Amino acid sequence: MNESDLRVLRTRAAIKSAFEQMVCELDYDQLTVSELASRAHINRKTFYLHYQSIDELMDDVVIEPTVAEFTGKDVSYASIDDIAGIVRFYMTMATKQSKLHERIMCEPSYRSVYERISRRIMDYRREHNKGALHLDPLAENIVYAFFESNSPTLYRQWVADGKKMPLEDFIELSIGLVTHGMAYAVPGYQQQLDHQSTDSSASNQ
Amino acid sequence: MNESDLRVLRTRAAIKSAFEQMVCELDYDQLTVSELASRAHINRKTFYLHYQSIDELMDDVVIEPTVAEFTGKDVSYASIDDIAGIVRFYMTMATKQSKLHERIMCEPSYRSVYERISRRIMDYRREHNKGALHLDPLAENIVYAFFESNSPTLYRQWVADGKKMPLEDFIELSIGLVTHGMAYAVPGYQQQLDHQSTDSSASNQ
Incomplete structure (x- = not known):
């Protein structure tokens, strides 16, 4: 060189x-x-x-690498355990991210950058999990929007509250809110949830 | 004059x-x-x-009147029916709003303006419903964040899909996702939900 x-x-x-x-x-x-x-x-x-611009630099340094990292990992939406696992993965990654990535996730002025990253990852996942929820396409879109938006929203609130709630409590609460909401809409999820709670009450005895 | x-x-x-x-x-x-x-x-x-600036004009024309309209109306978070009613009210208002307000709610470039309006209304409602969910303050903040964010998110998806899902189906689905999520976390809500479904299966007979 x-x-x-x-x-x-x-x-x-x-x-x-x-x-x-x-x-x-x-x-x-x-x-x-x-x-x-x-x-x-x-x-x-x-x-x-x-x-050419600050936005091109943002693409190169932040957006492309982040999208590549997340779309490189296959996720399944087949069962309520998959959904719980994705929420847990998201929260765990979020707590370990660099200050730069936390700013982009949490600061209101960077919301449009975050949305561009999120849109790309979610479009990829929706494409790879089409039909997984056994809903008609319009209902599937609404349920996916619900699923995708809650993890960042809840994480931002947790950060805004100074990360005071113990992480494991926060993750459990987030998983509960998301999975019970989805269980209303997705065929089979409610039975899987009921089965989980039977399992855990059995193991508590 | x-x-x-x-x-x-x-x-x-x-x-x-x-x-x-x-x-x-x-x-x-x-x-x-x-x-x-x-x-x-x-x-x-x-x-x-x-x-003084475009932002001051935005405050005067859009933000202040919208915040005043919503904070002028008292809402209760006491029961799951209140929650369902607020989701229904939000969606009904959203479908009737002017093009200007729909742009501010749905266009990504206006997200920071929408967030400023939303923050003001939600801070007001949280203040007036403190303790209503019988949760500790940190959990209450997370559950409020969940409750507040889903209506705009789901509405945006419905608009993005060309408003093709029949409005009543969309409202029912949104209420189901939000109330079943909250029923996981809020003491008493699950029993109220179970009671509702007993009522409706009784009335279906």
């Missing part, structure tokens, strides 16, 4: 690092090329040699 | 009317003072005699 290639790599690393710092400190509408250039010690012109 | 007062009224009406038109046609970040001045046939300077 020659000096010019190395310079490109260094510049890109400086841009990304300044960008990550800015997301952690600033609102979405404060992410300007001028501010980024100043923090990365480059000219605005240099920035535009690498990216 | 003298000619100067009338002129002020005419200018404000022209600003509001141009603004409403712009919200119906443009994304949130396209709402500029230049565009508004051009549509209202005024100078930018004249705009700033009346409002």
